[in-house]
Amino acid sequence: MTEQDVLKQIQDITNRILSDKGLGEANISSNTELLGGEVAIDSLDLATLVSELEEINGFDPFASGFIEFQTAGELARLYAR
Template sequence: MTDSMFALIAEELGRIAADKGEVLPELRADSVFLDGGLPIDSLDLATLLVVLEQRTGRDPFRAGLRHFTTVGELAALYAVPA
C-alpha cells in the first residue's frame, strides 16, 4: 500500500514539477519536500495534497495538520485509513 502511494506521489509530484518546467530528481522515501532539495514550494506541496485526495478519495488532514517532512512519511499517512 505504501509502495503504491509512493509511486502515486512520485507521479503527481513529477507532473507538478513538469508544469513549472522543472525536472524532479529521483524520489526516495527520505526525500524531504521543502528543504530545497526538490524543485517545489509550499504551493506545489499544497497542490499535491489536493490531487492526492482527488486520486485516492482520502484526506488524512481532515482532522487537522499531521506531521510529515519526507515523501515516506506522507505516503504512510495515506496508507492507514484516516
C-alpha cells in the first residue's frame, strides 16, 4: 500500500463521515490538516478514521504508543508500506 493509496482511503473515509453528518465532501491532500483545519471533523471522527484505516490495512501503527500527526499526509505515511 503506497502513501497515495492510503491518502485515497483517508479521502473516502473522511467524505463518508462528512456525508453521515450531512456535510459536503472535502478535497483531502497530503497537506490537509485533519483537526482544526478546513475539514469539519472532530476528535471522535478522527478516531473513527484511524480505526477504519487499521481495519482496512490490517495493522495499527499506534500499537506501541501515540505518534503525533497533523496532516492527512503524515497519517498516510504511518500506514504506507
